[in-house]
Amino acid sequence: MTAALSLTPTIDIEPGFIDPVRDSQMIFRAVLDVMARPGQIATLPALAERQDRLAPASTMICLALIDHETPLWLDESLMIPGITGYLRFHTGAPLASSPSQASVAVLDGPSTSLTRFKTGSDAYPENGATVIIQVPGLSASGPLTLSGPGVDGEAGFGVEGLPDSFWKEREAVNAGFPRGVDLILCAGDKIAALPRTTRVSLHEVEGDQ
Amino acid sequence: MDGTPNAATPETLAGYNFAYLDEQTKRMIRRATLKAVAIPGYQVPFGSREMPLPYGWGTGGIQVTASIIGVEDTLKVIDQGADDTTNAVNIRRFFAKTAGVATTEKTAEASIIQTRHRIPEEPLRADQIIVYQVPQPEPLRFIEPREAETRKMHALSEYGIMHVGLYEEIAHFGRITQGYNYPVQVDDRYIMAPSPIPKFDNPKMDHMPALQLFGAGREKRIYAVPPHTKVKSLDFEDHPFTIESWEQTCALCGSEESYLDEVITDDRGSRLFVCSDSDYCRTRRDAGHEGSGLPVPAEPDTTASEPAGESS
Ligand SMILES: [Zn+2]
Numbered sequence: 441m442t443a444a445l446s447l448t449p450t451i452d453i454e455p456g457f458i459d460p461v462r463d464s465q466m467i468f469r470a471v472l473d474v475m476a477r478p479g480q481i482a483t484l485p486a487l488a489e490r491q492d493r494l495a496p497a498s499t500m501i502c503l504a505l506i507d508h509e510t511p512l513w514l515d516e517s518l519m520i521p522g523i524t525g526y527l528r529f530h531t532g533a534p535l536a537s538s539p540s541q542a543s544v545a546v547l548d549g550p551s552t553s554l555t556r557f558k559t560g561s562d563a564y565p566e567n568g569a570t571v572i573i574q575v576p577g578l579s580a581s582g583p584l585t586l587s588g589p590g591v592d593g594e595a596g597f598g599v600e601g602l603p604d605s606f607w608k609e610r611e612a613v614n615a616g617f618p619r620g621v622d623l624i625l626c627a628g629d630k631i632a633a634l635p636r637t638t639r640v641s642l643h644e645v646e647g648d649q
Numbered sequence: 650m651d652g653t654p655n656a657a658t659p660e661t662l663a664g665y666n667f668a669y670l671d672e673q674t675k676r677m678i679r680r681a682t683l684k685a686v687a688i689p690g691y692q693v694p695f696g697s698r699e700m701p702l703p704y705g706w707g708t709g710g711i712q713v714t715a716s717i718i719g720v721e722d723t724l725k726v727i728d729q730g731a732d733d734t735t736n737a738v739n740i741r742r743f744f745a746k747t748a749g750v751a752t753t754e755k756t757a758e759a760s761i762i763q764t765r766h767r768i769p770e771e772p773l774r775a776d777q778i779i780v781y782q783v784p785q786p787e788p789l790r791f792i793e794p795r796e797a798e799t800r801k802m803h804a805l806s807e808y809g810i811m812h813v814g815l816y817e818e819i820a821h822f823g824r825i826t827q828g829y830n831y832p833v834q835v836d837d838r839y840i841m842a843p844s845p846i847p848k849f850d851n852p853k854m855d856h857m858p859a860l861q862l863f864g865a866g867r868e869k870r871i872y873a874v875p876p877h878t879k880v881k882s883l884d885f886e887d888h889p890f891t892i893e894s895w896e897q898t899c900a901l902c903g904s905e906e907s908y909l910d911e912v913i914t915d916d917r918g919s920r921l922f923v924c925s926d927s928d929y930c931r932t933r934r935d936a937g938h939e940g941s942g943l944p945v946p947a948e949p950d951t952t953a954s955e956p957a958g959e960s961s
């Protein structure tokens with residue numbers, strides 16, 4: 441990496457995208473693709489580096505998609521100067537004072553209940569939050585079965601690090617469609633999305649959805 | 650990270666913002682597009698920007714295309730099925746100039762297809778995105794002029810009035826007369842305007858493998874249908890949805906399956922029926938298919954409705 445920009449005497453800011461116009465477009469298209477195809481896993485190109493506990497994928501999605509119009513919530517483990525300084529410098533996104541104020545959130549694991557985020561209203565459901573969750577791993581086969589718009593019939597899916605209770609909570613949060621919360625899961629440089637429309641069922645609790 | 654700057658971006662070469670729009674506007678449209686995909690058929694409001702083309706030229710579709718397109722894309726633009734109309738040529742040139750992208754007239758070669766009034770005959774694939782230019786995104790507008798009311802109807806799925814409106818047409822005319830922009834319901838939830846495509850194209854939207862995006866510039870709305878999503882044309886048990894059909898086949902390629910345009914060939918009203926999708930027709934002819942080449946004599950047209958003159 442080249443010399444970091446110095447914002448204050450104590451915080452060095454790492455570079456963001458080298459070619460912001462092109463790199464933002466590439467990351468956005470990857471996110472669009474997985475949002476349109478729930479459970480499909482994409483590997484993002486290495487266009488920016490991990491920032492401390494902020495995974496490469498979460499870092500790049502933030503660089504590509506947030507700005508001063510998108511209040512950002514970071515969970516406690518991500519609220520460290522190396523991350524907040526970096527995102528503020530490169531995106532200008534204001535930090536939300538609570539999850540309910542955020543339009544975009546990044547969580548390192550299931551740290552914050554999904555019930556605390558905005559789901560939008562029936563008239564303006566697009567105000568539901570986009571929640572990025574960092575997880576240890578994603579797989580195209582696993583204990584979860586996905587269905588709904590964007591899924592051709594049914595698709596297998598596996599996420600490490602999210603307990604069964606997480607899926608129950610997600611289902612409850614999205615029960616009032618069109619209100620809901622849209623998830624982007626990040627594992628290192630890999631991403632997958634679960635928009636509010638995706639029905640997730642656990643094999644273990646078959647018949648108990 | 651290997652930091653090789655891409656010095657060849659069209660921005661630096663030609664003095665344009667890549668794909669014309671500034672980055673702040675693109676981010677805003679991109680976020681709206683992601684929410685549109687997450688809520689299939691729902692019209693997401695967005696802050697439409699002034700474009701260097703009047704509204705009638707498809708500014709909504711252009712803004713969506715400008716926000717998704719990248720240097721590796723290949724763009725096809727069609728207008729009423731044809732690649733060579735002024736509208737299609739201008740939009741293609743616009744992106745070739747401002748984004749430096751490759752363009753094509755071949756449906757199979759395109760990664761993004763921007764369209765006004767048609768869906769290509771050739772089935773679209775999962776690695777393609779179709780962007781529709783939309784003049785009027787609100788399917789309930791003809792029944793209810795007030796935005797606050799239609800928003801409430803969508804919010805609460807109060808679509809009874811829509812069915813009443815359609816049924817009144819059946820009572821008056823014996824059928825639903827709308828041949829274009831025929832309303833659909835997406836994933837059993839939102840009623841959506843498919844843009845002024847002929848209802849012939851409606852079944853192609855159902856469970857299409859490609860992502861479908863819709864942009865309305867004047868009304869400032871973006872909406873979407875994800876791949877493999879149910880899209881049902883509204884109908885009634887005693888009046889099921891039907892599409893246009895023709896007694897004629899394409900005079901050039903002989904196709905019995907495509908949407909046909911009628912071309913008047915002489916002052917006695919003789920008509921030639923040819924594929925509306927010019928790439929489809931050309932591809933078939935290149936493969937050796939032939940039509941009769943003959944016009945048919947004038948007679949009252951009872952087979953298909955005239956193309957709507959509405960523009961986006
Ligand atoms: Zn033909």
